[in-house]
Amino acid sequence: MAPPRRVCVTGGGGFIASWLVKLLLSRGYAVHATLRDPCTYGRSRDPKNVHLKQMGEVRENLHLFKADVLDYDALTRAFEGCEGVFHLATPVPEDKIVDPEVQKVIVLSSNAAVDFNPNWPQDKLKDESCWSDKDFCQENQAQERP
Template sequence: MIGEGKVVCVTGASGYIASWLVKLLLDRHYTVHATVRSLDDPRKTEHLLALDGAKERLTLFEADLLVEGSFDAAVNGCVCVFHTASPVLVGVDDPQVQLLDPAVKGTLNVLKSAAKVRSLKRVVLTSSVATVMFGVKLPESGGEVDETWFSDIVVCEQTKLWYQVSKIQAENAAVKFSKENDLDLVIINPGYVIGPLLQPTLNFTSEGIIGLIENGKEVLEDGIYMLVDVRDTAIAHILAFEKPEASGRHCIVGDVIRSSEIIMILDKLYPGFGYSLRCKDGKRVEPVPYCVSKVKAEGLGVEFTPFEVSIKDTVESLKKKKFMNL
């Protein structure tokens, strides 16, 4: 197996993407060092310890993003660090404390620990399309966004898009540190992540899907969603390590669709709940004005899950975990 005998580290391992990353790494026979904020919190540990292969090849470490040296033990002896740990919040009272410091200082603390490890081959950073296409003029008719696009941090600050600011600052800090310290950094920029949950807690994007499904509450003002399956996102991270030629940023977006199209799919999957009544202008859906390039993602070997499958799997997972009733 590909991962046999290889030790890797996943930070923030109890999170939505990271939990799937740990699962798929174990499935590929990697030995995984996984960091969580508290070893005493069963919500952060039990679902990880229950994964196939966890008993033999998973070790949990407690680590704090804001404490330098906190990740030393977890990254020691690893060939790759997957840094996923970063807060995902939108409404914040103190963006510096709640978002910016954990994102930026946390990233630098993880990279400082990684830079001490001689066995390390690569760092794979979980960034976001938040660093790619916010605060800039997007294509209006059939254009394409790709990895050469960069969000405008000044506009994001002025419009108080603090999550986007945190991801921009963290990605910039990671690139700068990696260049100065000769670290091989590969960046993953996923869109709006959906799909089944492994963790017992409700994450931000899944909560947004619940709001959209149950009362039509839009997460994004323009109603355009850059969807990607959590499983595709996790495998993209792994391929970013396994492919020696991988470099730079990678937009990971399966489909760009309008919320009305999501509602139409729900109406087809769950016809008894009358979702079609919420679709504007009957069955007509305005085309989306732009797409996100899949060239680099597919170059890694990512095969995107059809969004109808992702949406159904999301809903069924939320029902199973009793986060919503349909």
């Protein structure tokens, strides 16, 4: 029997990414998932990534890697042997994405990356030139917390 096809999912502990990991595992793929801190995987006192542990009998095909999306060496290790990459971690400039020599790279982002810019004209469609204003986001996040 041939080994399963292998792919990598960056940001594997995130909401969308973890559903993608589950789907890929259910379809017989071996999945390399990157996490900021895989040590939280399975710890009962820190449930951040415990949902990955609960994926049942397909878990032997799930391999977790500690990786920051700007760490070339960490991503290279996670991408090793993969034929595809689903890039769901925080978006980075294109010149920072590693050339992993895989067949496909799929980049997914949140609308939050472009949605919070008070200086963007209300009547102008948002596109790749519109990014959320970092200062605006930080100021409003700080105000929302008790």
